[in-house]
Amino acid sequence: MTMKKITFILTLACILLASCSNEHKFTLKGEIENLPSDTILVYYQSPYNAIDTIIAEKGKFKYSIPADTFTIFSLLFNNNKDIPIYAYRDGKAKVSGPISNITIEGEDDNLKMNEIFEMEKKMKKDTLGIEKWIESFSKKNPDSYTNIYLLNRYFIQRVNPDYNKIKSILANLHGKVKDVP
Numbered sequence: 001m002t003m004k005k006i007t008f009i010l011t012l013a014c015i016l017l018a019s020c021s022n023e024h025k026f027t028l029k030g031e032i033e034n035l036p037s038d039t040i041l042v043y044y045q046s047p048y049n050a051i052d053t054i055i056a057e058k059g060k061f062k063y064s065i066p067a068d069t070f071t072i073f074s075l076l077f078n079n080n081k082d083i084p085i086y087a088y089r090d091g092k093a094k095v096s097g098p099i100s101n102i103t104i105e106g107e108d109d110n111l112k113m114n115e116i117f118e119m120e121k122k123m124k125k126d127t128l129g130i131e132k133w134i135e136s137f138s139k140k141n142p143d144s145y146t147n148i149y150l151l152n153r154y155f156i157q158r159v160n161p162d163y164n165k166i167k168s169i170l171a172n173l174h175g176k177v178k179d180v181p
Helices: 003-020 109-121 125-142 146-156 163-172
Strands: 027-033 040-045 050-056 058-064 071-075 084-087 094-096 103-106
Touching: 003 109, 027 050, 027 084, 050 058, 084 094, 084 103, 084 109, 084 146, 103 109, 109 125, 109 146, 125 146, 146 163
Parallel strands: 027 094
Antiparallel strands: 027 058, 040 050, 040 071, 071 084, 094 103
16 A cells, blocks of 8 residues: 555544544533522422532533434422523523523524413412413424423323313424423
8 A cells, every 4th residue: 555545544534533523511510690500409300300400609600511313301499490491402591690580592492481481470479370371382483392392291290180171282282392201
């Protein structure tokens, strides 16, 4: 083999190895006001159930996970507040603001969570109003994974779930959303 061929093969091998090591990840940054240095629990719902932790220092943190596929996880704070996060391949999101009024920057479903947070603040204990809002939201956004959060929080986690209402809302959703356990 000539030196040119050997150099070409080595160069090609290096390029191929470099491209294979390109790990896809999702990165979440946080700047939570009035959150002391604290541990935030991370609970993965999909595609697998697992728990992890984030150590926040003066309310700030950065958390990255491998993300070859779409992943749903929640940040669980010590005050029992949970914030769902939708991790997209090569995506980024940021949670910020005071713990009582967190906003999320990011793609698709992460942005929709802000709309849900606003609804929750406005309607607080108006159960009937919340249910109507959720039905309307699910019809407008049948491909949104935020419907999983809404169904779980407002329909499934009840003492007596209304299974007919749950089936009615599920009927509007796209298959990819229904496939999430």
